[in-house]
Amino acid sequence: MNATASLTTPTTATGTRPGNRDGYAIAITVFSTVKWWGRAALPVVFTVPKIAPQTISTLQRLSFIHFARWSLIREIPYNGAPQPEIKLRHPHLYFESNFNGGWEEYIDAFSHILTRGMWLFWGSSYGFPKALPTGPFKAYIKANEMEASHFYSAYPQATATQITRALELDELLADLRARAADMPPDEFAAAFGTLMAEAQRCC
């Protein structure tokens, strides 16, 4: 949402257009034109992570991503005149990400950590200059990116890392929460201390 974003966006959100921010949350929206062979290759690329989820573990290392999606557009839905009826010459790849941090940092991390994956997703797109070095890739994304006119996050002040850690903490807390009311105070205090030490290590 643009209005609150201007007040709350962290200074680390470098390179982010105003419409693509809501608090710490950043939106990226990109179209690219796909070569003929991407029509067959991309559905395979999309299916592999569903059959072998470990292949997407690299994406999980990009811990600042909340949600991301890829879609292959082969035709434009037709609604009748006066909409021009269009037959696309190429398929088009739609990509969007909901993340936190800054645009520059996001593209840098994406390029360095997901180098091979980037080729799998965008190697069939016209003009894709390879993930590294990042300069030409950033120019490519900028040329293909669109600014949102309205962007909303349900928890604009939370980073993806903060949420995954809060979920880990919740699991850690479950046992103490269940027993807390029935424990003698000294036993509770000792258990609380142990839990906080564990929480510092993992969450």
Add this chain to the structure above:
Amino acid sequence: MLLDLTALRDGNRCGQASAFMALTPIKAGHEDLLRADLEALGAGDGPSPLARLPRTHFGRWVVCEDFVTDPSQGGADTMGCPHLIFTCCIDGDIQSYLEELCAELAPETRMIWRHCINAPDPAEGADLVRYLRHNQIDTGLFYSAYPNTTVGEVRRVLRQQAALRALAVDAPMLTAEELQRRFLAEVGGS
């Protein structure tokens, strides 16, 4: 990480979460009017209308003028006219979410989709759900860092995390009884 059979059957799903996208054609000359209406949503200190749909994690409206043509592709590919992209990441199934969107946010949906070609007039309710479904673009791959966590659960664990941090700061100054009492009151017992 386990095999996600639901996602295998339906690319719009990842765990309990769903991704929706609609691509709707904008009436000639309406791009700037639509942009102005979208930028006015939640202007000032007001919340986004999507905040009224508690199943929404993220949502966006984007006015897309056309595809970008790369010099190497040998000829432009066009959408025919500018299009409105609406996407959201939500809890649960798409159909019931769209029904909620087109009912609860009717004042906003009327304002937005009136700019789109052959959208129902007024743009709300079951007719708008059908229009959005007709213009839906299926997702090939949908990724979530926390696919089985609802918006409500995200907010709950964040509140719990903040409460526990505050309690940890105060803990050295509290007796065992005070610590336990505050834990039960602020973090919660089951």
